[in-house]
Amino acid sequence: MTTPPFFIGVDVGGTNIKLGLVDDEGRTLAYSKIPTDEPSGPSSAMRRVAAELRAMLAEVGMTMSDVASIGLATPGTMDIDKGLMLEAHNLPHWFNFPIRHTLEEETGAPVVLSNDANAAAFGEYWLGSGREFKSMVLLTLGTGVGGGIIVNDSLVEGDHSFGSELGHIIIDYNDDARAIPTGQRGHLEAYASGTAIVKRTQEALEAGEKSSLTVRMKSGEKLTPLMVAEEAERGDELSLLIVMETAKYVGIGAVSLMHTIDPGAVVLGGAVNFGGADAPLGTMFIERVREEVRRRAFPVPAKKTAIRFASLGADAGYLGACGLARQSYLRDHQAPVTS
């Protein structure tokens, strides 16, 4: 059984573009994935997206006219109001491009543009780990640190499309704080990202710390956050210390967000999740995040704010894009409750 209206989500990544069709309850009715083929550019990609969407809809006996609205999530910086992608480091040819208008032209459906991290946050809020809360913060740990914020059903996109750049809250103002590639110091991302995990581990190894990581690196393996997680699971002390320090930094960032937004939940997403809720290391990691929060936050939010892993994985982006399309559609088409 499906509940109309129907919505499409398109999540553009550096390698693939994910496409999904959902109903009003967020149930996925069809799903597909096509290569981004970055160098061919965004015009060509949006044409291929539209063709794939028509094929996907045909498989479930629908056409584009059955779709109420399309959500489009893209990486990098953008101008939401104008529907422009401005710059994305993993899509260098997709520069200053009117992507919303282009997909509207190709599909004939209204398109709602959002940042991919914000869309993922909205996905978790609508259907995932944040679904029972009025507001939620998603912190994503990957190569960098990103995230998204939802307050009372509204995504915080910012007045200049720079909202929820959560890797760039400052946790150490001192001149000797760790730097991000721009040279700016003390941003959360310089401590808690996958890149930072590798850097901190390298520093410890160069300082002479003993670790089973050394053996694997000598055999030619490249140091990665996953390798640190694996060795931590196997009992390597340095690796475990690095993981727990990462949790501490995430907890510190969470406290600043709790004292700003006071969300119902802080949800941890992204590829760097140490196995997540089902893994012993993931459980130790998130428990250490909670410990840091209890230490630093006011007692009421420390006690009441849920801190948990994301639950939608890589589907959060297209599902959130669907959710944002749905929200925009409902705002335009539904009379709100009045007393």
Next chain:
Amino acid sequence: MTTPPFFIGVDVGGTNIKLGLVDDEGRTLAYSKIPTDEPSGPSSAMRRVAAELRAMLAEVGMTMSDVASIGLATPGTMDIDKGLMLEAHNLPHWFNFPIRHTLEEETGAPVVLSNDANAAAFGEYWLGSGREFKSMVLLTLGTGVGGGIIVNDSLVEGDHSFGSELGHIIIDYNDDARAIPTGQRGHLEAYASGTAIVKRTQEALEAGEKSSLTVRMKSGEKLTPLMVAEEAERGDELSLLIVMETAKYVGIGAVSLMHTIDPGAVVLGGAVNFGGADAPLGTMFIERVREEVRRRAFPVPAKKTAIRFASLGADAGYLGACGLARQSYLRDHQAPVTS
């Protein structure tokens, strides 16, 4: 000329309660102030507020039935959903009290409860320094550091009424960071509040720094942020350094908020404003805040975010309370625009 509907704002402070009547455009039609008389308790105070409101309305030829809604701003922690004041350090007898319901009983009008710092933020957003923006952050510098956040017309009050505790974002996670009275370290308030200004100055004087402050203190004056501001204006180097360091800390906090909320404006309010926009020292202070923001924020928000002083002074609280009452009334009584 006045534009109905009419709204009342009540701003409860430790010493006085401010009362104002405004029209739909935020024009103040009547204003009054009564002593809080804290020890007599909140029931008695709300009875006196209602009596004063009736007298104030009578003076402009109105009665309570002309009032659409009342906004009530109170300090400390609260449970907004339940309309409770929980705890306020400057109102020790006003503990765990159903203040919203009490004022509704006394006046017969609907009452909207909010935190006083949040109300002040909403006042600046509606009628003051934030009025041309879609979203705004207010940072208030006083004995402590507080503030409020408005995103797309909505006050961020938080899921547990702990939103916008902006003195408690963390700017230094290190173990040797400055502490607030709870012992928790690295919170913005430990650096940028009036209390912190006095403490940092005392430390410098104890470390042997020369300053004209010493002369005044020897003559029996108590060290205050105002005294530091006055001596900075007169050219005292230490005092000026302390003021500029305060600006640096405020700028650091502003960057974390800009990368979280990405507001149209960061507005600086509170008593510690070094004379504000019209004073040479205030101008130096806010220019130093902007410099720190340019150094640490992403280029787009650094360039586009307005950083300015608040403009409503001590009226921001009651005006914001009126604005919140108005917003609640409009949401309940006006059909939103639909396409």
